[in-house]
Amino acid sequence: MDEQLGVPGPLKRLNVEPYDRVRIIKGHTTYEGLLMPKTEILGDEYVMIKMDNGYNIGFRLSEVKVELVSKRQAPRFEDRELLVLKAGLPKVKVLGTGGTIASKVEYKTGAVYPSLSAEDLYESVPELSEIAIVSTRTLFNIFSEDMRPEHWSVIAKAIAEEVVKEDVSGVVVAHGTDTMGYTAAALSFALQQLPVPVVLVGAQRSSDRPSSDAALNMLGAVLIASRAPFAEVVVVMHESISDESLVVIRGTKVRKCHTSRRDAFKPVNDAPLARVLKGRELVVLAKDLKPRSEDRKSLKVHASFDSRAALIKAYPGIPPEAIEWPIHAGYKGVVIEGTGLGHAPSYVFPSIKRLIDHGLVVAMTSQCIWGRVNMNVYRTGVELLRMGVVPCEDMLPETALVKLMWCLANAKDEEEVKRLMTTNIAGEINPRTEYRGVFGE
Numbered sequence: 001m002d003e004q005l006g007v008p009g010p011l012k013r014l015n016v017e018p019y020d021r022v023r024i025i026k027g028h029t030t031y032e033g034l035l036m037p038k039t040e041i042l043g044d045e046y047v048m049i050k051m052d053n054g055y056n057i058g059f060r061l062s063e064v065k066v067e068l069v070s071k072r073q074a075p076r077f078e079d080r081e082l083l084v085l086k087a088g089l090p091k092v093k094v095l096g097t098g099g100t101i102a103s104k105v106e107y108k109t110g111a112v113y114p115s116l117s118a119e120d121l122y123e124s125v126p127e128l129s130e131i132a133i134v135s136t137r138t139l140f141n142i143f144s145e146d147m148r149p150e151h152w153s154v155i156a157k158a159i160a161e162e163v164v165k166e167d168v169s170g171v172v173v174a175h176g177t178d179t180m181g182y183t184a185a186a187l188s189f190a191l192q193q194l195p196v197p198v199v200l201v202g203a204q205r206s207s208d209r210p211s212s213d214a215a216l217n218m219l220g221a222v223l224i225a226s227r228a229p230f231a232e233v234v235v236v237m238h239e240s241i242s243d244e245s246l247v248v249i250r251g252t253k254v255r256k257c258h259t260s261r262r263d264a265f266k267p268v269n270d271a272p273l274a275r276v277l278k279g280r281e282l283v284v285l286a287k288d289l290k291p292r293s294e295d296r297k298s299l300k301v302h303a304s305f306d307s308r309a310a311l312i313k314a315y316p317g318i319p320p321e322a323i324e325w326p327i328h329a330g331y332k333g334v335v336i337e338g339t340g341l342g343h344a345p346s347y348v349f350p351s352i353k354r355l356i357d358h359g360l361v362v363a364m365t366s367q368c369i370w371g372r373v374n375m376n377v378y379r380t381g382v383e384l385l386r387m388g389v390v391p392c393e394d395m396l397p398e399t400a401l402v403k404l405m406w407c408l409a410n411a412k413d414e415e416e417v418k419r420l421m422t423t424n425i426a427g428e429i430n431p432r433t434e435y436r437g438v439f440g441e
Helices: 009-014 077-087 118-124 126-130 149-165 180-190 214-227 320-328 346-357 379-387 397-410 414-421
Strands: 021-026 029-035 046-051 056-060 065-070 091-096 103-106 111-114 133-138 170-174 198-201 233-238 245-250 254-256 265-267 274-277 281-284 309-313 333-338 361-366
Touching (some): 009 065, 021 046, 029 056, 091 149, 091 214, 118 133, 118 214, 126 214, 149 170, 149 180, 170 214, 180 233, 180 254, 180 397, 198 214, 214 245, 214 274, 214 281, 233 265, 245 265, 309 320, 320 333, 346 361, 346 379, 361 397, 361 414, 397 414
Parallel strands (some): 091 133, 091 170, 170 198, 198 233, 309 333, 333 361
Antiparallel strands (some): 021 029, 021 065, 029 046, 046 056, 103 111, 233 245, 245 274, 254 265, 274 281
């Protein structure tokens, strides 16, 4: 075995290898989990295991006793590849765009470098060899905060190419978590009548970090892409801080709600579509999902986006010039993230009217997490409606922004943009909104 993937020297006499199940006894406490490969920085002095709850824990070897519980050696990649091909498993294409899930950490320097090849995936997640034949393609390697609408177009076209030309059961997009919700929404509008699932997946913590969620998230994403009975754009991430389950969320209804927790992604104004238990068992929760189709040519690709749209948050004291700047910048549309049911300070109404008079489409969302805009309740909302502001129902502000960019690029005129903004295209508008809570706390 490659020395870099080996075990600390003192353990070699026990005939244990990476991914074997071991028991660690420290004093009166016992820990059990999978033996992780030794790292350069820890060397022979420490041992690290991944426990059943998904967290890694390390021990100084001189302070513990190690026992082999069962062998679970991952086969070499060459053997794995032959095994998969013989099994006739479904094919899944993984497209890399960057982010933590497509990277590794070199502990000696702390540098993060891209690592997304079929060999990397099978090495990191041996269970993939039992689920699908995975091949990879790197589109680019950027931080998700650097993602732009033109990148969404590239991703959408690449997915369409894989779906139409290749015999794949689904496509996985490895993506950074910060803006994954924006990309998920963009792909939902760009790819219509999908015959197979498109699954966005990320990681809050890289594969080399303790308590990494990368491996299980990728395993669940490939499972959904290869075996889910529905064909929609979804995000797959941890449902809780443990490894008990992953949650499958519609691409137009997902938000990153925490900066670092493994269960950061939540459905907003929607219920989860499905759940993946332990990375292996798929439980479909929602009804009326778009089913898979054998007709690959049914896919319609509208991958153009016009980035001349702005998202402006209303706040106490916002100056009129903060509303009007898109006019001078040559923009075509604005999404206002209003307060409550869809309001803005009345003193900026002349500025909003000026946007509309200059031909900009102005849409209204709410900065509240849950609920929907209702601009017929209070006088301020009614005035905005009469002005021509478009209510966005229960759409997330970021989804509304992406949809406006898409509408501006694909509609023939301003009136069609307004019509499309209030038309449910990819599950972004629900007829009824219920509060479902978050984090369970």
